[in-house]
Amino acid sequence: MTSRIILITGANSGVGLAATKVIVGASEKYHVIMAGRSREKLQSAMSEVQQGNTRGTVSTLLLDVTDEKSIDEAAKQVQEQHGRVDVLVNNAALGNVEPNVKSRFTSSLITNVVGPAMVAEAFRPLLLTSESPYSIFVSSGMGSLTMAAEPGAITYMPNENAYRACKAALNMIAIKEWQDFKSKGLKVFAFCPGFVVSNLRGTSEEARTGGGQAGDPAVSGQSLLDIIEGKRDAEDGKFVHKDGVYPW
Numbered sequence: 001m002t003s004r005i006i007l008i009t010g011a012n013s014g015v016g017l018a019a020t021k022v023i024v025g026a027s028e029k030y031h032v033i034m035a036g037r038s039r040e041k042l043q044s045a046m047s048e049v050q051q052g053n054t055r056g057t058v059s060t061l062l063l064d065v066t067d068e069k070s071i072d073e074a075a076k077q078v079q080e081q082h083g084r085v086d087v088l089v090n091n092a093a094l095g096n097v098e099p100n101v102k103s104r105f106t107s108s109l110i111t112n113v114v115g116p117a118m119v120a121e122a123f124r125p126l127l128l129t130s131e132s133p134y135s136i137f138v139s140s141g142m143g144s145l146t147m148a149a150e151p152g153a154i155t156y157m158p159n160e161n162a163y164r165a166c167k168a169a170l171n172m173i174a175i176k177e178w179q180d181f182k183s184k185g186l187k188v189f190a191f192c193p194g195f196v197v198s199n200l201r202g203t204s205e206e207a208r209t210g211g212g213q214a215g216d217p218a219v220s221g222q223s224l225l226d227i228i229e230g231k232r233d234a235e236d237g238k239f240v241h242k243d244g245v246y247p248w
């Protein structure tokens with residue numbers, strides 16, 4: 001008895017994988033489409049999910065967020081298989097902090113800004129077919145202009161400007177989508193998952209765990225589930241995190 005189709009981009013690791021586990025562990029009514037750019041990584045991530053506590057169901061979808069053709073083919077496939085999407089989680093991103101400014105900004109903007117904008121546009125007709133559609137952009141507190149402008153704002157890593165600029169831009173994409181489509185019933189959230197274990201900072205143990213400081217991405221997954229279940233509806237159109245709302 002599937003009644004909610006949830007598509008998560010970049011679902012093969014970190015926040016996306018942890019959220020998939022939490023969501024399909026929560027109810028038989030959820031079907032998560034795990035989207036990613038590597039067939040092998042998706043297959044292995046789906047096997048990992050299916051070895052755990054699953055009440056809902058999962059499938060995989062090849063989707064490179066930087067590639068228009070891949071996005072269009074993925075949307076066509078979902079249209080044919082499911083006819084709609086109830087929840088779109090634009091989660092895929094890079095944490096590129098390489099020293100070369102042009103290549104850092106170019107690759108970050110393509111993956112973290114242009115990608116989610118293209119994915120949102122391609123899947124919006126499928127979302128608007130849902131009786132209760134949610135569009136969630138996985139952002140970061142590092143994208144808050146208000147918090148970055150505070151005199152004592154922390155620098156978390158060298159060359160973080162591209163990542164921060166991308167998340168600020170992503171927040172604007174979320175705001176615009178909310179303004180433009182709220183009258184059609186679309187709920188839109190920018191969501192910060194918190195500082196959690198993932199491949200965003202690199203794949204070494206030190207990088208994945210943020211030197212042992214990063215939290216459990218399952219907690220981010222639970223916050224995403226809360227949004228999907230309507231528990232955060234009062235914060236529709238806002239920049240939310242586990243415990244509340246960030247300033248833009």
Ligand SMILES: NC(=O)c1ccc[n+]([C@@H]2O[C@H](COP(=O)([O-])OP(=O)(O)OC[C@H]3O[C@@H](n4cnc5c(N)ncnc54)[C@H](OP(=O)(O)O)[C@@H]3O)[C@@H](O)[C@H]2O)c1
Nearest residue numbers: 010012013014015064065091092093140195196198199200
């Ligand atoms: N972890 C944190 O502390 C933290 C904090 C704040 C915000 N976030 C946000 O959380 C989200 C998830 O990141 P994460 O921390 O879970 O990092 P992650 O483990 O590196 O996951 C990122 C995912 O995005 C995918 N991806 C990258 N480029 C892609 C592309 N062109 N097409 C499709 N998928 C692509 C990756 O796939 P591959 O495996 O193929 O590279 C991976 O599945 C991001 O938006 C990130 O900015 C994370």
